[in-house]
Amino acid sequence: MLRSCTAGLRSIWALRGRREGAPRLSTDLQPARRLFSTEKVIHKDWALPNPSWSKDLKLLFDQFMKKCEDGSWERLPSYKRRSTQESEDFTTYFLDPKLGEEERLSQAQLFTRGFEDGLGFEYVIFKNNDEKRTVCLFQGGPYLQGVPGLLHGGAMATMIDIALGSCTGGAVMTANLNINFKRPVPLCSVVVINSQLDKLEGRKLFLSCNVRSVDEKTLYSEATGLFIKVDPEKRST
Amino acid sequence: MLRSCTAGLRSIWALRGRREGAPRLSTDLQPARRLFSTEKVIHKDWALPNPSWSKDLKLLFDQFMKKCEDGSWERLPSYKRRSTQESEDFTTYFLDPKLGEEERLSQAQLFTRGFEDGLGFEYVIFKNNDEKRTVCLFQGGPYLQGVPGLLHGGAMATMIDIALGSCTGGAVMTANLNINFKRPVPLCSVVVINSQLDKLEGRKLFLSCNVRSVDEKTLYSEATGLFIKVDPEKRST
Numbered sequence: 001m002l003r004s005c006t007a008g009l010r011s012i013w014a015l016r017g018r019r020e021g022a023p024r025l026s027t028d029l030q031p032a033r034r035l036f037s038t039e040k041v042i043h044k045d046w047a048l049p050n051p052s053w054s055k056d057l058k059l060l061f062d063q064f065m066k067k068c069e070d071g072s073w074e075r076l077p078s079y080k081r082r083s084t085q086e087s088e089d090f091t092t093y094f095l096d097p098k099l100g101e102e103e104r105l106s107q108a109q110l111f112t113r114g115f116e117d118g119l120g121f122e123y124v125i126f127k128n129n130d131e132k133r134t135v136c137l138f139q140g141g142p143y144l145q146g147v148p149g150l151l152h153g154g155a156m157a158t159m160i161d162i163a164l165g166s167c168t169g170g171a172v173m174t175a176n177l178n179i180n181f182k183r184p185v186p187l188c189s190v191v192v193i194n195s196q197l198d199k200l201e202g203r204k205l206f207l208s209c210n211v212r213s214v215d216e217k218t219l220y221s222e223a224t225g226l227f228i229k230v231d232p233e234k235r236s237t
Numbered sequence: 238m239l240r241s242c243t244a245g246l247r248s249i250w251a252l253r254g255r256r257e258g259a260p261r262l263s264t265d266l267q268p269a270r271r272l273f274s275t276e277k278v279i280h281k282d283w284a285l286p287n288p289s290w291s292k293d294l295k296l297l298f299d300q301f302m303k304k305c306e307d308g309s310w311e312r313l314p315s316y317k318r319r320s321t322q323e324s325e326d327f328t329t330y331f332l333d334p335k336l337g338e339e340e341r342l343s344q345a346q347l348f349t350r351g352f353e354d355g356l357g358f359e360y361v362i363f364k365n366n367d368e369k370r371t372v373c374l375f376q377g378g379p380y381l382q383g384v385p386g387l388l389h390g391g392a393m394a395t396m397i398d399i400a401l402g403s404c405t406g407g408a409v410m411t412a413n414l415n416i417n418f419k420r421p422v423p424l425c426s427v428v429v430i431n432s433q434l435d436k437l438e439g440r441k442l443f444l445s446c447n448v449r450s451v452d453e454k455t456l457y458s459e460a461t462g463l464f465i466k467v468d469p470e471k472r473s474t
Contacts, residue, residue: 081385107356107379108424111389114352114380119344142344143351148318152348153411154398158391174390178415187345 047078047125052118056190056214057139064126064135076125076134076166080109112158119143123159125166136163136193140185151185156211156221163193164207164225171230172205179223190214203229284315284362289355293427293451294376301363301372313362313371313403317346349395356380360396362403373400373430377422388422393448393458400430401444401462408467409442416460427451440466 049058067073112121123138138159146152161174185191195209204226211221286295304310349358360375375396383389398411422428432446441463448458 108382108385109380111381111383111392114356119351143346144348145345146348147408147410148345152395152398153414154391154395155348157394157398157414158389161389161391161394171384173384173421174418176415176417177390177394178413180413181411184410 043079043081045077045079046113047076047123050117050122052139052141053122054139054188054190057122057137060137060190060192060214061124064124064137068126072130073126073128076127078110078113078124080113112162115141115143121155121159123162125163127166131196132167133194133196134163134166136166136195137190138163138193139190140187142187145187147184149187151187151189153181156181156185159193160209160211160221160223161225163195163209164223165227167195167197167207168205168227168229172227173230174225175204175228176226177223178225179221181221183218183220185211185220191220192216203231205229280316280318282314282316283350284313284360287354287359289376289378290359291376291425291427294359294374297374297427297429297451298361301361301374305363309367310363310365313364315347315350315361317350349399352378352380358392358396360399362400364403368433369404370431370433371400371403373403373432374427375400375430376427377424379424382424384421386424388424388426390418393418393422396430397446397448397458397460398462400432400446401460402464404432404434404444405442405464405466409464410467411462412441412465413463414460415462416458418458420455420457422448422457428457429453440468442466 049061053061064073065075068075112123115121119141120143121138122141123136125134125136127134136159140151140155140159144152144155146154157177157179160179161177164177165172165174191211192214193209193211195207197205198208199206205228207225207227209223209225210219211223212219286298290298301310302312305312349360352358356378357380358375359378360373362371362373364371373396377388377392377396381389381392383391394414394416397416398414401414402409402411428448429451430446430448432444434442435445436443442465444462444464446460446462447456448460449456
């Protein structure tokens, strides 16, 4: 089944050719193929300003960068693919080697980093380790539309999943997400997601977050999440 | 803020030019600009097989198309943008005319239809109106990765939102999503989302769904959703 999907995609790209229609793929294929080799992979950090960032997003980014100067906060980098070590942890835990992970992973990239600059998810996360909380600054682009003029609920759920996960540290899997959508988010606007770790029970992490406008006056969403720490020593059954 | 975002995107695309870097945008811009004009817009239906569909997805598609022959089931078409009438309903309800919706919407498209064939969300939904339920066949492509080799939880949440919404009929907004992720979904595999309307209370619709493997042996997720019917006569406050 997986091989069939990969073969199908390859035939499409072969028909299109490199220059026409799929320019991102030809370059993006290379780093992923090296995930399980010893070759050095140079990753680009996507959690930095680009020209699509609005004035609000740039302003908030600068404010949090200032907070990072005394070490109380840190900016979390973001890549299209995970680090080799983390990939190996997850591979050991979840994937059956018989399925041919290397082939399956060759085209893969992080869901939220697959769009051209400004069209999809523009975000950066800052973490306060002492307070066990993070702040995610998020601008949802025009390719994330649900209802006309508004951000898709699935795009908001995706960012909530990522924001909550950023509070956990290390390898985790989402077990539950419970989201209350209070107000729709206008497309292209900037929102702030405040997340915190509420409780830790063994491998279970209980988290919560809220999504607000930049001026904090509008509460868009509230959510809770249950995440489970992945133990690389154990394979799932 | 919104104008600033749009202006930022335009400057990027202007720098790139039409042929280099943003081939999809130059063509995609045209229909959206016509959303609020009287010009006829020709929409492509994306809920039909393309060469990236795996054997499993094509087989299930054919089985459900056969069920449609006696009228008990119907295939729901899917477009990158909503119909003019529905756009107008939502615009009346949610958007402030002072914000300049036409400009904001000019680049917008449905979140799940913004990827090249096979890279993102490949899906089709069949509806049984008498039984108030839908079946969504979904193949998540390599650009929807979370943990290496696995589908991102946010991509699954997005499809659950869409699948539940497909049971409602008409214009609705998601108020709550509660998702239990039981097992991770392998990237590029096909899953089946069975959704049903459980209860209707005024404008509130209570729905539930489960996500299973094609052979039905693996339960990947279970979810409930609360959706609210949009009343075009009333503006939100």
